[in-house]
Amino acid sequence: MEIYIYDGSRSSNLNVPEIAQYAREQLRKAIVEVRRDIVQRSPQKLPEAARAFARAKVLNPMKKIEDREPLYGEVSYEENRMSDAKNMTFGNIYDGFVIQEHFGNYIPKEELTLRSIHIVLTNQLLATFDEGDLRYHIRSGIFGIPSLISLTGLVEGPARPREFYLLKQSMGPRWDGAAMAQSAEEFRDRMVDHNDPRLTEIMKGYVMQAAFYNLTGAPFCEDVNCRLFNAHWQEEMIKAQITSPYEFCPEHEKALKALHQGKGGEGSPPEAGAQPKADAPKEQPVAQVRGRT
Ligand SMILES: [Zn+2]
Numbered sequence: 539m540e541i542y543i544y545d546g547s548r549s550s551n552l553n554v555p556e557i558a559q560y561a562r563e564q565l566r567k568a569i570v571e572v573r574r575d576i577v578q579r580s581p582q583k584l585p586e587a588a589r590a591f592a593r594a595k596v597l598n599p600m601k602k603i604e605d606r607e608p609l610y611g612e613v614s615y616e617e618n619r620m621s622d623a624k625n626m627t628f629g630n631i632y633d634g635f636v637i638q639e640h641f642g643n644y645i646p647k648e649e650l651t652l653r654s655i656h657i658v659l660t661n662q663l664l665a666t667f668d669e670g671d672l673r674y675h676i677r678s679g680i681f682g683i684p685s686l687i688s689l690t691g692l693v694e695g696p697a698r699p700r701e702f703y704l705l706k707q708s709m710g711p712r713w714d715g716a717a718m719a720q721s722a723e724e725f726r727d728r729m730v731d732h733n734d735p736r737l738t739e740i741m742k743g744y745v746m747q748a749a750f751y752n753l754t755g756a757p758f759c760e761d762v763n764c765r766l767f768n769a770h771w772q773e774e775m776i777k778a779q780i781t782s783p784y785e786f787c788p789e790h791e792k793a794l795k796a797l798h799q800g801k802g803g804e805g806s807p808p809e810a811g812a813q814p815k816a817d818a819p820k821e822q823p824v825a826q827v828r829g830r831t
Contacts, residue, residue, distance in 0.1 A: 539565065539567055539568040539569070539653050539654075539655070540568065540569045540570075540571065540649075540653060540654045540655070541558075541561055541565070541568050541569070541570045541571070541654075541655045541657065541745075541749060542571050542573055542649070542654065542655070542656050542657065543557070543558055543561075543570065543571070543572050543573065543657045543659065543745065544573045544574070544575060544576040544579070544656070544657065544658045544659060544684075545572055545573065545574060545575060545659050546575035546576060546577070546578075546658060546659055546660045546661065546662075547659045547660070547661050547689045548575075548623065548624075548625070548626050548661045549626070549661060549689055549737070551733055551734065551735055551737055551738070552659070552689060552737055552738055552741060553738045554572050554659070555572060556738055556742075557738060557741050557742050557745055558570045558571075558572045560742040560745070561742070561745055561746065561749065564746060564785075564794060565749060565794070565797060566797075566798045567797060567798060567800070568655075568749075575623070576641055576644050576658050576684075577620050577644075578620075578623065579644070580644055581621075583643075583644065584617060584620060584621060585613075585617065587616070587620060587640065588613050588614070588616035588617035588620060589608060589613055589616075590636070590637065590640040591616040591620075591630075591632060591637070591662075592608030592609075592612040592613045592615075592616050593605070593606065593608050593636065594632040594633045594636035594637050594640070595608075595612065595630050595631070595632055595633075596630075596631040596632065596633060596665055596674050599631070599665070599673050599674045600672065600673050600674075602633075602667045603633050603636070603667075626661060628661055628662055628663055628690050629663070630662070630663065631663045631664070631665050631674065631676065632662060632663065632664055632665070633664075633665065633666070633667070633674075634664035634665060634666050634677055634680040634686060634688075635666060635680065637660075637662075637664060637686065638680055638682055638684065638686055641658055641684050641686070642683060642684065645683070645684060650683070655685070655748065655749055655752045655753075656683060656684035656685065657684060657685045657686075657687060657745055657748045657749075658684045658685065658686045658687070659687050659688075659689060659741070660686060660687070660688050660689065661688070661689050661690055662688060662690065663676055663688060663690050663691055663694060664676070664677050664680060664686060664688045664691055665677060666680065675695075676688075676691055676694050676695045677691055677695055678691040678692045678695040678696065678744060679691070679744050679747060679748060679757075681747070681748055681751035681752075681757050682751070683752075685748035685751060685752070687741065687744045687745065687748060689737060689741070690732065692730065692737060692740055692741070692744070692775070693730055693731065693732050693734070693737075693772075696769050696770055696771055696772045696774070696775050697770060697771050697772065698725070698728075698729045698771075698772055699725050699728045699729060699771075699772070699773060701725070702721055702725055702729060705721055706721075718731075719731075722734075727773075727776065728772060728773040728776065729772040729773070729776075730772055730775070730776065736776070736779075736780055739779055739780050740775060740776075740779040740780065742765070742779070743765035743766070743778060743779040746765050746766065747765075747766050747768075750766060750790075750793075753797070754793070759786075759787055759789070759790060761787035761789075762774060762777060762778060762782075763777065763778060763782035763783060763784060763787065764778060764782070764784075764785075764786050764787040764790055765778060765779060765782075765785055765786055765790075766778075766786070766787075766790055
């Protein structure tokens with residue numbers, strides 16, 4: 539089994555080699571390779587990628603995006619952002635399924651095998667349209683071929699503590715960067731911030747969820763202490779990924795052991811882009827998110 543991690547996180551906070559090493563230790567039969575950003579690996583595709591992102595941009599969170607011809611300025615914004623590896627801007631929200639489908643074109647044919655898992659890390663915000671409440675929700679992970687995990691989505695996707703929102707609301711116009719930093723410190727045990735050094739530890743669990751999606755079609759677990767728990771709150775995410783007394787629940791420990799011993803686990807991966815709807819994370823409705831990592 540090969541796992542390819544494409545590092546488009548653009549964050550000095552995220553230790554991707556450490557995450558790869560973790561996956562190697564957990565999936566002992568896997569060869570885990572860290573690659574550079576998926577678009578930067580194929581610079582000739584940059585104009586095409588810029589157009590795809592511009593088209594995938596969510597203009598109205600209450601409305602599913604429609605196929606449209608993006609404006610020149612939108613495309614050049616994306617091209618500039620993507621071509622400059624030091625550019626850490628984020629804030630636009632993109633339809634994650636459209637981006638996933640586009641990135642599917644970057645995977646070499648010979649690596650589209652049942653034994654290959656492709657995981658794209660991005661610093662951009664991805665969302666999916668929920669047909670239930672008819673709006674976009676920011677997502678931390680969108681699993682498939684390839685799987686996408688958004689670093690900024692880990693922070694903006696799962697909900698922060700209720701008290702945080704109350705505080706923010708009560709401060710009204712006095713809410714600023716300093717107030718945000720102070721509350722991030724105050725609620726440290728229950729929420730993460732964009733510069734949080736714990737994001738490396740958290741990302742390990744999401745990479746494992748992506749691996750389980752490809753291996754078994756079931757990325758999530760009901761156990762709040764398991765790395766595969768589908769956290770809807772940041773507090774739950776911290777518990778499952780950091781403060782839990784164990785890495786995986788007994789059931790998933792057993793599944794990993796079976797993989798080491800070569801018993802099953804390498805069945806047919808689910809169809810590209812397929813998403814387990816019933817289990818899909820119900821994350822924060824899209825609001826205005828602007829900032830830099
Ligand atoms: Zn589990």
